[in-house]
Amino acid sequence: MGYSTNEGLVISTGRLNSVRYQAQSGRIVVGGGALNKDVAVALKPSDVMFPGGQCPTVGVAGLTLGGGLGFSMRSLGMTSDQLISSQVVLAGGEIVTASAAENPDLFWALRGGTGGNFGINTEFTFASHPARRCTHFAVDSPPTQMAPTLDAWFTVLAGAPRELGIMWYTDTLDDQPVCGTWGLMYGSESDTRDVLAPLSRSAGRPMHEEYVEGTYWDALDFLAEGSSVPHSYIDRSRFLDRKLGRDGIATLVAQLDQRPHSGLSATIFGWGGAITETPADATAFVHRTPVALIKYGATWNPGDDVTADSSRRWVDETFDVMEPHSSRRSFQNFPDGELQDWATAYFGDNLPRLIDVKRKYDPDRKFDFPQAIPTR
8 A cells, every 4th residue: 555655654563573571461572663473572581472363474563554454353352352552652743552451442442443543653552462282273175166166165164163263265376276264273173174174075175284282483484475586566445244155155256266367366354252252342443243344455576567557456356345244344454445435445434533533633634644534
């Protein structure tokens, strides 16, 4: 989107990357510039965690302020749900603490209202959780089994315990289409296999099937997503209020079968569990009741205008034809510059309250970008 590299003043918090675990209080204090990988390195010796993101190079600040997404969210809640307080530099230079006791309206907005709207978050304090043992898994299916596998994936999700974190994806490997499921479950390998049994059966003979019972840190390494190769990308997302039925699956599969080149993908994240236990108006993160989140994505090499154009067309076409099956709500941590009525799509019924908080803490819109929360 380029929101972090616009023509205005850009302030980097990258050097504020400290991570401290306070054993006596059980709290984790994270600098505003820390990345997911910084958190993992710092917390592993103490064997504690909070539900963070999948990508090692993603910043904890942006992750938290937009709600957060990861494989532990069904078990423990969103990243923003773990937030106890945050230190914020406001537009006028004041340094304030936002918590349930201090500036509670700002604290409410920071948990899902997205970054760059209210101030510069220089520090976050989170509740910690024990880094429990779990089983991480991957089940890759032949592309010819995409439809039955996806149907089975929703069946698994509907009956899954909250301990299951699960994602379905399609991509290309060596120019060949692949689809599969991966994730983790806080439990034994045997229990994980039982929960995922409908998925394994639907794939016929899976191309690859792997279950490894071990530490949380083993799973974190296995599930890490990212690339050291610079690339351009686009993501568009929608929440699903119900499982994709036969028509929705057929439409998605047809779009995936018609991908003009590699680098085009669809990813579905399982929702539910602990996410639903926080009321939609208790924090700014409103998306508490969906079944799943679907993302349509594309990557290409910088400067490849031909691939860029065809990638955007495919993502937009897929987004449009899948609209009848979506909730018309989108994940604010996947900002979408093409999204119509983006403020309602991101924030739903919480938008008016967010506007009030923006007007109070940044009335002159010093913190501004194309999808910044309005003041009226």
